[in-house]
Amino acid sequence: MSDGVKIIAAGHYVPASVVDNHQLAAIMDTNDPWIQSHTGIKTRHFSLAGENTSDLATKAAQQALTNANYAAEDVDLIIVSTITPDAQTPATAAIVQKKLGAVNAWGYDISTACAGFVFALSTAEKFIKSGVYKSALVISAEVNTKMMDFTDRTSTVFFGDGAGAALLVADGDQSVIRAEKLQTMGDAETIHSGRVAPISAIKATNYPVTDAFYQSGRDVFEFATTKVPEQIASLLAANALSSDDIDFYIMHQANLRIIETIAENLGQPVAKFRENVSYYGNTSSAGIAMAFAELMNEQDLTGKRLLLTGFGAGLSYGSVILEF
Structure with missing residues (x-):
């Protein structure tokens, strides 16, 4: 191993x-x-x-x-x-x-x-x-x-x-992931997409139909700006870190207002929070991955500590602390 x-x-x-x-x-x-x-x-x-x-x-x-x-x-x-x-x-x-x-x-x-x-x-x-x-x-x-x-x-x-x-x-004897916290809240209504209903009768007209993406924006904002900062603070405290010890934060690129609110809740300057939502929009799971790739390809991350946090349908949310 x-x-x-x-x-x-x-x-x-x-x-x-x-x-x-x-x-x-x-x-x-x-x-x-x-x-x-x-x-x-x-x-x-x-x-x-x-x-x-x-x-x-x-x-x-x-x-x-x-x-x-x-x-x-x-x-x-x-x-x-x-x-x-x-x-x-x-x-x-x-x-x-x-x-x-x-x-x-x-x-x-x-x-x-x-x-x-x-x-x-x-x-x-x-x-x-x-x-x-x-x-x-x-x-x-x-x-x-x-x-x-x-x-x-x-x-x-x-x-x-x-x-x-x-x-x-x-490679080596230390993982880039120093710590993590993954959670799920079992909520099928706040965000959902691609639902396919079961059939109710045997009919020649039966055919799968999927629904479009739906989200309750107000509930998502409330969840993202309360539960998510709580998770981040808990993960940092469990690893004897403060929010100041993180060099870069990469949040789910849901919208810029959520990122700004999380930064404020953590008492951190928004400049430490990478964002691409203003020019890429909300790209769901890809947003963090793209922001991370942009950062990694811009500068040497040696000696840097990053915190990545994603949150979405499930409701599932998770944070990882990366050390390079």
């Missing part, structure tokens, strides 16, 4: 089509000042050229592999976090495995919504620490737009499409 797990590279990808608030205002009852004042979002990327979730995931993973000069054939495990898979089966991870040419890897999907990257990092680390596997690609990828109701201005204006990836390998 090996206790050493490192993150050696990261990558991210967004579709080419940039959609601003005025374009959404043209098809629904909203406007740019309202969207920016309530969410901080100015633009987002939509997958309008036929790219599905596996395509975005593959391109983010390829960037991570290139950055690490690591061969796809050397990857042992692929975990894809998504709530917008290509299909219910096969797993998006299986499709990504083929597209990457990662012939020696096995893979599967996990679904913890916007907390997915945090949960997937934790999971991959455990596989590597078992000593059975030496490397893992953790990918969060979402094509949220295919699950939106474009008459629902309370949800659709938030979301965009994108993917982020991190490459973990067995």
